[in-house]
Amino acid sequence: MTPYTAEGILALLTKLCAIASISGHAEQENACARLIYDELKSIPCAGGNELDVKFIACEADALKRKAVYALLTPAQPAPRTVLLTGHFDVVDTACYGELKELACDLPALTRKLRELGGLAPEAQADLESGNWLFGRGSMDMKAGLALFIAAIGRYAAQESLGVNIAFLAVPDEEANSAGMRGSMREFCTLLAERGIKLNAALTGEPCFWTKATSETPAARPYYTGSTGKIMPAFLAVGQGAHIENYFNGLSSALMISNVVRTLEASPALQERTVDGVLLSPAACLSMQVRRDSYSVTLPERSAAYFNVLCVERTPLEILQICRKAASAAAMETLAAVGRAARAYGKSVPLPAIDVFTVAELVQMRAAQTHASKEAVMEELRAFAQSVPSDLDAREISLRTFEHLADCVRLAKPAIIVGFVPPYYPALYNRNRTEDEKRLRRIVMKTVEEAGRLAGDGATSYTEVFMGISDLSFLGFQGEEQALLALKDNMPGWGVAYDLPIEQLLSLDVPVANMGPAGRDAHKDTERLELRYSLEVAPKLLVAAIDEIARG
Structure with missing residues (x-):
């Protein structure tokens, strides 16, 4: 001894x-x-x-x-x-x-x-x-x-x-x-x-x-x-178009860049410790166009996730803040495209950009398939298990994000808000x-x-x-409900993270x-x-x- x-x-x-x-x-x-x-x-x-x-x-x-x-x-x-x-x-x-x-x-x-x-x-x-x-x-x-x-x-x-x-x-x-x-x-x-x-x-x-x-x-x-830590994540689903027809589509890269501009070091996510010390600001740890090869098509999928430190705020509260940020980013995206169109002498209809949480997409998928929420979550777990297990946990979660968006078949551009691992x-x-x-x-x-x-x-x-x-x-x-908001909005829960x-x-x-x-x-x-x-x-x-x- x-x-x-x-x-x-x-x-x-x-x-x-x-x-x-x-x-x-x-x-x-x-x-x-x-x-x-x-x-x-x-x-x-x-x-x-x-x-x-x-x-x-x-x-x-x-x-x-x-x-x-x-x-x-x-x-x-x-x-x-x-x-x-x-x-x-x-x-x-x-x-x-x-x-x-x-x-x-x-x-x-x-x-x-x-x-x-x-x-x-x-x-x-x-x-x-x-x-x-x-x-x-x-x-x-x-x-x-x-x-x-x-x-x-x-x-x-x-x-x-x-x-x-x-x-x-x-x-x-x-x-x-x-x-x-x-x-x-x-x-x-x-x-x-x-x-x-x-x-x-x-x-x-x-x-x-x-x-x-x-x-x-x-x-x-x-x-x-x-200190607590949570990783809000965003999947921007745009509208593809050849770059020669730029205004016929909507770049997911532009959408996600506006999410980053809105949330990076945002006072909306600022917190102090009990003794008044400011926590480090929200920081984007990854921003990426989600495709594997060169293409001259406007990016249809882009993603970003953030490091957010917290003391008092729960996952549910942070999800609500991030949803508002996604809505603001969607509005700024449409405003930017409108300004660009006018500069090019174009008059184009601007598509609305929807904002959903992962949990809302799960409910949409359940309604489409006449299945329970639990059945859809099990479907997502099965997909996450099919992803190579040696991939980074965040990548497994993002791929499951994309799979859910594929299953729901969104009709319009959208920003999906959720979480990726880890959570402290x-x-x-x-x-x-x-x-x-x-x-x-x-x-x-x-x-x-x-x-x-x-x-x-x-x-x-x-x-x-x-x-x-x-x-x-x-x-x-x-409360339990605040913690369950994490589980319900983290694609790949039970596989990528638990x-x-x-x-x-x-x-x-x-x-x-x-x-x-x-x-x-x-x-x-x-x-x-x-x-x-x-x-x-x-x-x-x-x-x-x-x-x-x-x-």
């Missing part, structure tokens, strides 16, 4: 990082799962404590990856349970260039970087300080997992353990969160079989050192929530329940104590993590980060702050767990 010491945690971190468990590399991800499983199985229990350790096969995962579940329970039933969770996959190492082969060997990479020098000033200063360990997965987030595994060993040795500790380590967080999404049903079932209710969830994600600004100093941030529900501490209030107090105390123990006061609190994390899948803070909706609606777990600290996640200078992560963070974690246990 791994001792709960700086040396023990560092040794386990080095072993975990030595496995290059890059997202999508199933063999290595499963090898890392095996190491975590073996480490947990090696933990002895004292005083009648029990530690149950299992693999969870990630549901609907074509790569057949595994998550690792554990549950530590005392001899005498404990009323309260804390979840320790995190991911063991890492991002690619290509950015390391010639040092790629050393990227997962933390001591060797750090030594080599000292020999070479020449890093950016901040990274070079950290390197020369001797207080930072460089390498892929060092801070994002295998140090957090090493800390958690060692903590389970510490608590398993307690004669009078007064809390249940659940553990879940998953693959694929860095890609599509297939690990967390695919393990939640079985994870919840395993807890339910033991009569376990979660009172708090702590992630081993690190405190990502912030950059100093003119207003705030650099700090290690702690948070009690995670926003999750934040609303300070309503006793568990939420308690965890908020614990995190506030952690921030104060962390600054004192570190000796620099460089810790801070923020309501939500401004990135995306698997914490999103520990509950949905909205969510454990029942579990999302049933869970209500306050969350916080309680891991190490580091800098430059996903970069070739990713690094872990050693003293804080190996000496301060372990004390903070124990204090937090003990406080949760007291209730």
Whole structure:
């Protein structure tokens, strides 16, 4: 077992990082799962404590990856349970260039970087300080997992353990969160079989050192929530015509470009966190004409999808905003064509452009075929399954968009509004329940104590993590209808993407980060702050767990 010491945690971190468990590399991800499983199985229990350790096969995962579940329970039933969770996959190492082969060997990479020098000033200063360990997965987030595994060993040795500790380590967080999404049903079932209710969830994600600004100093941030993310998508269906007869048709490329102009960085989708921080604006991640070869016909199909961050807004609310944007884009398209026609001395009738949601097209298809909505959804799933499974999930969804439009046989140009994968529900501490209030107090105390123990006061609190994390899948803070709007408007649901909706609606777990600290996640200078992560963070974690246990 791994001792709960700086040396023990560092040794386990080095072993975990030595496995290059890059997202999508199933063999290595499963090898890392095996190491975590073996480490947990090696933990002895004292005083009648029990530690149950299992693999969870990630549901609907074509790569057949595994998550690792554990549950530590005392001899005498404990009323309260804390979840320790995190991911063991890492991002690619290509950015390391010639040092790629050393990227997962933390001591060797750090030594080599000292020999070479020449890093950016901040990274070079950290390197020369001797207080930072460089390498892929060092801070994002295998140090957090090493800390958690060692903590389970510490608590398993307690004669009078007064809390249940659940553990879940998953693959694929860095890609599509297939690990967390695919393990939640079985994870919840395993807890339910033991009569376990979660009172708090702590992630081993690190405190990502912030950059100093003119207003705030650099700090290690702690948070009690995670930003949401949704991907609105649009399929523009135009009217084909040879380019010599431009005004006899309607270019879908023009239609979709107006959608992008309307929504890109649009204030209509602007949101602030609970503490007033503006989220990043909506951004188009893909805009494309949907054809495979050269043609002198006006494009009949074009598509675009956007990255939208959210805190309060539900999929249903965002769908309504996007529908209005599509209507505005349709009007601007017709106005632009009208202006162009006049400039060319043409008088042409302008076709109306309809705007539909995916759910509305499903209803139209059901009416046309005298079938149920469920039958049409099954038809779409069957089509999505026929698409090559090695394609990107967004491409599978877009092809299913197009298939639905083909089936309905739209008579006029149209813009279809829906979603493509992935979706991350926003999750934040609303300070309503006793568990939420308690965890908020614990995190506030952690921030104060962390600054004192570190000796620099460089810790801070923020309501939500401004990135995306698997914490999103520990509950949905909205009504079922709002979540079903996502399912009903994402073509390929159940194939390209899926969510454990029942579990999302049933869970209500306050969350916080309680891991190490580091800098430059996903970069070739990713690094872990050693003293804080190996000496301060372990004390903070124990204090937090003990406080949760007291209730």
